[in-house]
Amino acid sequence: MEKININIINSSGHQNPKLETLGSAGADLRAFIDESITLKPFERRLIPTGIKIELPIGYEAQIRSRSGLAYKNGISVLNSPGTIDSDYRGDIGVILINLSKENFVINNGDRIAQMVIAKHEYPVFIESTELSISERGDRGFGSTGKK
Numbered sequence: 001m002e003k004i005n006i007n008i009i010n011s012s013g014h015q016n017p018k019l020e021t022l023g024s025a026g027a028d029l030r031a032f033i034d035e036s037i038t039l040k041p042f043e044r045r046l047i048p049t050g051i052k053i054e055l056p057i058g059y060e061a062q063i064r065s066r067s068g069l070a071y072k073n074g075i076s077v078l079n080s081p082g083t084i085d086s087d088y089r090g091d092i093g094v095i096l097i098n099l100s101k102e103n104f105v106i107n108n109g110d111r112i113a114q115m116v117i118a119k120h121e122y123p124v125f126i127e128s129t130e131l132s133i134s135e136r137g138d139r140g141f142g143s144t145g146k147k
Helices: 067-073
Strands: 007-010 027-030 037-039 044-048 051-054 059-064 075-077 082-084 093-098 104-106 111-119
Touching: 037 044, 037 093, 067 075, 093 111
Parallel strands: none
Antiparallel strands: 007 051, 027 111, 037 104, 044 093, 059 082, 059 111, 075 093
């Protein structure tokens, strides 16, 4: 397993994000709020974490829903996965949405999302007048069927 060092500023007073097990891909992010927030059904809010990171060029942080919150409470990261670029140095905020019919209370320190660090390529887009032929071609949404 390859390891990378990531500089972090944590002004939340909560523990730093960390992988909970050797096989984990995501590190939990916690809410950093002065008072509890009630997320009403179908409401979305930007929840601060008090975390700032410095990623190496060629890496991104992907912000994803926690599976337990999604399944048990209908709480999801709205733009999942959200992307934290390597040149962003501000506070990591998580856009949560309540997709359930019940109010959901977020307290300071609650684990609200997970952060996955991923490598990415640097694309160079080359202007062209035609593309190679593929089996799928330009058939779009649903074109491969349901079964």
